[in-house]
Amino acid sequence: MKVVIDWLASCGGCDVSILDLGVKILDIIKEFEILYWPVALDFKKEDLKALESVDIAIVNGAVRTSEQEEQLKLIRDKTDVLIAYGSCACFGGIPGLGNQFSSEDILKRAYVETPSTTEGKIPQVVTKMNGFELTLPKFLDEVKALDDVVDVDYYVPGCPPSTSTIEEMVDLMLKLKKGERPEKRVLASDKSLCYDCPRFKSLVRPPTINRPHEIVADQERCFLEQGIICLGFVTRGGCGARCIKANMPCRGCYGKVPNAVDFGTEAITAIAMAGTGEDYLPPMRITEAIDKIKDVVGLVYQFSLPKSKLGDLK
Amino acid sequence: MRKISIDPNTRLEGHGKVEIILDDDGNVKDAYFQVVEFRGFEKFCEGRHVEELPRITPKICGVCPGAHHMASTKACDAVYEVEPTETAKKLREIFYNAHVIHSHMLHFYALSLPDLLLMSANAKERNIFGLLNVLGREVVAEAIECRGYAQKIQEILAGHPIYPVFGLPGGVSKPLEEEDRKKIEEMAKKLVEFGKKGLEIFENHVLKNEEVLELIKEKDVYYQETNYLGMVDENGCVNFYDGILKAIDPEGNVICTFEAKDYLEHIAEHVEPWSYVKFPYLKQIGWKGLVEGKDSGIYRVNALARLNVADGMATPLANEAYKAMFDFFGKKPVHNILAYNWARLIEILYGAERILELVQDEEVTGKDVRNVPKKKPSEGVGVVEAPRGVLIHHYVTNSHGVVESVNLIVATVQNNPAINLSIKKVAQRLIKNGKVDGKILNMIEMAVRAYDPCLACASHALPGKMPLVVDVYWNGELYKRIVRN
Numbered sequence: 001m002k003v004v005i006d007w008l009a010s011c012g013g014c015d016v017s018i019l020d021l022g023v024k025i026l027d028i029i030k031e032f033e034i035l036y037w038p039v040a041l042d043f044k045k046e047d048l049k050a051l052e053s054v055d056i057a058i059v060n061g062a063v064r065t066s067e068q069e070e071q072l073k074l075i076r077d078k079t080d081v082l083i084a085y086g087s088c089a090c091f092g093g094i095p096g097l098g099n100q101f102s103s104e105d106i107l108k109r110a111y112v113e114t115p116s117t118t119e120g121k122i123p124q125v126v127t128k129m130n131g132f133e134l135t136l137p138k139f140l141d142e143v144k145a146l147d148d149v150v151d152v153d154y155y156v157p158g159c160p161p162s163t164s165t166i167e168e169m170v171d172l173m174l175k176l177k178k179g180e181r182p183e184k185r186v187l188a189s190d191k192s193l194c195y196d197c198p199r200f201k202s203l204v205r206p207p208t209i210n211r212p213h214e215i216v217a218d219q220e221r222c223f224l225e226q227g228i229i230c231l232g233f234v235t236r237g238g239c240g241a242r243c244i245k246a247n248m249p250c251r252g253c254y255g256k257v258p259n260a261v262d263f264g265t266e267a268i269t270a271i272a273m274a275g276t277g278e279d280y281l282p283p284m285r286i287t288e289a290i291d292k293i294k295d296v297v298g299l300v301y302q303f304s305l306p307k308s309k310l311g312d313l314k
Numbered sequence: 315m316r317k318i319s320i321d322p323n324t325r326l327e328g329h330g331k332v333e334i335i336l337d338d339d340g341n342v343k344d345a346y347f348q349v350v351e352f353r354g355f356e357k358f359c360e361g362r363h364v365e366e367l368p369r370i371t372p373k374i375c376g377v378c379p380g381a382h383h384m385a386s387t388k389a390c391d392a393v394y395e396v397e398p399t400e401t402a403k404k405l406r407e408i409f410y411n412a413h414v415i416h417s418h419m420l421h422f423y424a425l426s427l428p429d430l431l432l433m434s435a436n437a438k439e440r441n442i443f444g445l446l447n448v449l450g451r452e453v454v455a456e457a458i459e460c461r462g463y464a465q466k467i468q469e470i471l472a473g474h475p476i477y478p479v480f481g482l483p484g485g486v487s488k489p490l491e492e493e494d495r496k497k498i499e500e501m502a503k504k505l506v507e508f509g510k511k512g513l514e515i516f517e518n519h520v521l522k523n524e525e526v527l528e529l530i531k532e533k534d535v536y537y538q539e540t541n542y543l544g545m546v547d548e549n550g551c552v553n554f555y556d557g558i559l560k561a562i563d564p565e566g567n568v569i570c571t572f573e574a575k576d577y578l579e580h581i582a583e584h585v586e587p588w589s590y591v592k593f594p595y596l597k598q599i600g601w602k603g604l605v606e607g608k609d610s611g612i613y614r615v616n617a618l619a620r621l622n623v624a625d626g627m628a629t630p631l632a633n634e635a636y637k638a639m640f641d642f643f644g645k646k647p648v649h650n651i652l653a654y655n656w657a658r659l660i661e662i663l664y665g666a667e668r669i670l671e672l673v674q675d676e677e678v679t680g681k682d683v684r685n686v687p688k689k690k691p692s693e694g695v696g697v698v699e700a701p702r703g704v705l706i707h708h709y710v711t712n713s714h715g716v717v718e719s720v721n722l723i724v725a726t727v728q729n730n731p732a733i734n735l736s737i738k739k740v741a742q743r744l745i746k747n748g749k750v751d752g753k754i755l756n757m758i759e760m761a762v763r764a765y766d767p768c769l770a771c772a773s774h775a776l777p778g779k780m781p782l783v784v785d786v787y788w789n790g791e792l793y794k795r796i797v798r799n
Contacts, residue, residue: 009353013376013476020475022462064353094373097358106354114356114721115708116583117592118601123352127588129344132335132787134588139352159373160476211715213365213390213482216684246473246480247487251369253477294716298362302370 001177003056004036004048006075008068009095009143010061014086017160028170031177032056054079056173058156062088062095062306063144067137076150081176083169084146087159087253090186091263092306094159096143099305100297103141143306155186159253159303162239188238192257193250196237201225209271209292212249223249229299234260234267251302262309264300332758334741336788340748345738347730347762352590359720364393364691364711367720368481371707374724377420380413380468380478381700381725382707384555387481389707392575392694393715394483394687401680402485407555408498408672409471409478410698411665414554415505416464416475417701418617418658418665421766422512423457426655429760430520449515460508463501467669470494485684495679502670506631509663513635516659529652529760531643535743536651536761538606539564540732541596541613542622543581545699550625552664554699560623561596564608566647569598574697577706581723594728604734612731615703616765617657622647629671632664651736654764691715700725702766729765736761750786750794 007015015037018025036048057079063069076082087093098106112120127134146152156169168187175182189195199222206227217223223230223244230249232241238254256263272286293299301308337343355374359367368386372379384406391398398406423445431448445454465475471490472478480486490498520526529536543561547553561569561580572580584593584601595601595611602610613619621640627633639656640646672678693710703725710719737758744754786794 011373011376011379013373013379016376016476020462020465022458094370095353095355095358097362097370098354100361101354101357106357107352109357109360110352110354111585111592113719114583115578116581116594116721116723118582118584120585121587123585123590124587129335129588134333134346134348136348136588136590139354160376211363211365212487213394213484213687213715216686217487219488242474242477243479248369248473248479251366294714295361295363295366298366298370302366 001032001055001173002051002053003032003034003058003173004051004054004075004079005034005058006036006048006060006071007038008059008061008072008089008146009064010086010088010093013160014060014088017086017166021163021166031174049074051078056081056083056176058083058085058169059146060085060089062092063140063146063149064095064098065137065139069140069144069149072146072149081153082146082150083154083156084152085156085169086161087157087255087303089146090155090157091255091304092143092145093303096145096304096306097298097302099142103139107139145306148306153184155255157186157188157236157254158239162242164240165238186236186255186258188236188254190258191237193232193235193237193239193241193244193254196241197222197232197244198241199223199244209289211292217247219247229271229293231267231300233270234263252300253303255304255307262307263304264297264308265310267300268296332737332785334737334745334786336745336748336786336793340746340788342738342742342745345734345741346588347734347737348589356720356722359709360717362717364390364709364715364717365483367707367709367717369477369479371722372476372478374722376476378413378417378700378702378725379476380410380416380472381698381702381705383472383478383481384410384413385696385698385700385705385707387483388556388696388698389694389709390481390483390696392696393691393709393711394694395689396484396685396687398485399680399682399685401489401677402683402685403556404672404675404678405471405486405490405683406481408669408678409468409480410555411669411672412464412467412471413475414699414701415662415665415669416461416468418662419457419461419464421701422655422658422662423454423461425763425766426658427515427520429763430526430652430655431523433525448519453511453515456508456511460505463505467498467501470498482684483687487684489681489683490679492679495673498673499670502666502673505666506663506670509659509666510631512659512662516656520655526652530650530656533650535740535757536736536764537649538614538651538732538735538739539608539649540606540610541569541599541608542619542647543596543613543615543704543728544620544623545697545704546624547628549628551628552620552624552626552661552699553628554665556698559697559704561613562623562647564647564649566622569596574706575695577695577697577708577723581706583723583727589730591727591730593731593734594723595731604731604738606732606735612735613728614732614765615725615728616654616701617661618648618654619703620699621657621660627660627664629664629667632660632667635660635663651761651764654766658766702726703728726765733762733765745786748788748793 057075084090107122125138201222210227228249231252232250235252236254260266331348333346335344371382371386374382432444468475472480545557547557560571582597599611627636691711695708697706705725706723708721740757
């Protein structure tokens with residue numbers, strides 16, 4: 001079973017999450033032939049190109065540069081089963097927030113406008129030096145998830161995927177090795193994170209919305225009931241509620257539950273609806289409460305803006 | 315002359331590359347270390363609720379998410395002008411020392427030690443598994459286990475080692491329970507023991523190897539006289555979590571000391587159009603191009619720089635090790651690039667001793683872990699010593715705590731000019747009259763790897779392995795491409 005692991009626009013945390021399996025990883029390596037994994041092994045791009053076929057490719061990171069787009073197509077062409085690993089590969093991830101801005105503005109901010117920069121200039125795809133050229137890959141106009149560029153067979157969400165999610169992926173890979181071909185799916189719960197949440201709910205509505213730093217959150221009670229926006233209700237379970245256990249609300253790194261059409265619209269509609277009904281907020285108070293959210297996009301699309309159905313938000 | 319044709323679309327490999335330019339006689343005219351990726355965090359952090367940035371900016375780098383989380387949290391403290399409670403400060407510092415230990419251990423045992431101990435071995439064996447034969451299975455297993463402890467401590471405190479979330483302006487989200495405190499104490503004791511062992515390994519294996527010893531001491535290739543920048547506590551000792559920034563010149567004279575909030579008066583960044591990574595320098599001296607020495611504004615950060623600017627370590631065992639290192643070189647600052655590895659081991663021991671000290675403090679299980687911000691948010695700067703050097707987050711917000719602008723001075727970026735210098739130096743020593751020696755790749759990699767550069771951080775892009783490809787140009791054409799075999 002020939003396996004390649006690659007990264008595109010990523011932080012490397014996905015690779016570290018695999019390494020953090022510790023000794024278990026040695027058992028996994030025994031079952032598969034890993035032919036390319038830039039973070040851990042000394043194979044080169046030439047080796048990848050030379051491969052006639054690949055059984056499984058695990059790709060993390062989103063697509064942000066021309067080089068990454070080409071690399072992804074190269075892998076897809078050779079690969080039987082492509083696994084999108086991590087929130088960036090599945091939904092664009094945090095770097096996907098870049099889709100609120102034009103690529104020119106993003107470059108200009110970093111290389112010209114930042115206050116520490118002197119004589120700023122934008123890095124160029126080709127820089128003519130004295131008698132030779134230095135080249136860089138092009139920074140694309142938008143961040144794309146893998147399936148915006150090629151077909152994806154399985155999705156392993158999470159920023160990074162939890163150990164249990166990774167174990168599910170390994171089980172899938174072992175099935176593939178036996179010749180089985182399970183249907184295409186997301187390797188996480190089909191239910192919302194609320195089903196895994198250890199907190200109690202008293203069905204009391206909060207009088208207002210609180211940002212996480214504004215109050216000291218009770219560790220036992222549902223965040224929403226304390227007025228803190230927690231996106232567990234629209235997010236797939238599978239992470240083990242790790243942020244919630246650290247007393248911080250969910251931000252949706254596992255992506256939307258299957259029955260939601262769009263993560264952000266579903267989330268914000270539900271938050272507004274929570275204020276309706278006779279025991280709840282009168283309508284004028286709803287808008288007051290919602291007005292405390294000054295960054296709807298960054299809150300409800302923190303990990304999935306490239307997958308938003310709202311269209312171009314620039 | 316030989317010309318190798320390469321399809322331009324596929325010329326780039328990895329996320330960093332090296333280009334070497336020869337003059338007419340085939341000697342090195344110039345050398346460039348390019349970083350080829352970029353994601354643009356400064357821009358897309360704009361418009362966000364500022365308290366979300368400690369959750370967003372760790373995604374700059376999956377190898378040092380803890381450093382960005384902590385610099386970001388401290389910047390949020392400053393934005394709201396709120397001091398964390400004493401308990402919160404201690405919990406943050408425990409988390410943060412564990413973070414540095416994880417990163418240093420990953421670098422030393424998985425990347426650097428194979429270079430140092432298996433220099434003459436086959437490239438296939440030059441990895442952590444090859445170390446089994448030299449050090450024995452027990453030590454290697456212990457290294458993996460202890461790095462696991464460092465990750466576990468971060469998980470207990472912050473939720474997840476790769477996705478820490480506990481930092482909020484004014485403190486942390488959750489107190490430490492006694493049961494967990496005991497677990498951290500036990501792990502810290504083991505880390506102290508393994509910290510000592512690391513220095514023994516360095517003394518008994520690395521320093522006893524004459525070939526390596528020579529490279530550590532020589533002043534021709536792995537040696538650069540530059541300024542240094544690092545953070546020190548009120549006693550002048552190394553501290554990763556908090557302190558004052560101090561810059562020294564190559565002779566050890568203090569150039570300036572400053573608080574993080576005043577960084578713009580002391581640090582600036584030059585841009586070159588051929589790299590996605592900038593070139594920071596000390597403003598007081600100015601950007602004089604890619605040159606070393608006292609008159610150049612180029613400075614270095616990371617472990618050796620921290621030890622060079624400090625007067626010692628704040629914990630007893632680490633301080634002994636600190637003195638031993640400077641005694642060995644017989645002078646301070648030490649400019650030998652490979653001494654970065656030694657400095658990292660001293661910092662692992664310091665971090666472990668510091669965690670043990672803090673976790674045995676009664677206050678650490680206190681329930682008062684948050685001061686809720688009361689003031690209007692405006693502007694703030696947060697600084698920590700990331701494993702790879704000084705890391706600064708600077709945020710400006712409106713009165714609702716919505717981010718208007720972000721500036722990031724990232725650890726690896728500050729070593730970018732020095733890495734460029736090192737590459738040129740190695741290339742000049744090894745390439746004469748167009749004769750390109752295959753050894754150059756390893757020699758360059760060793761120099762670059764000593765800085766433990768994190769290209770993810772650097773371009774707010776990707777943690778790279780070292781450049782996998784060296785391209786040599788002669789008469790305007792690609793003359794030779796050297797890759798690892």
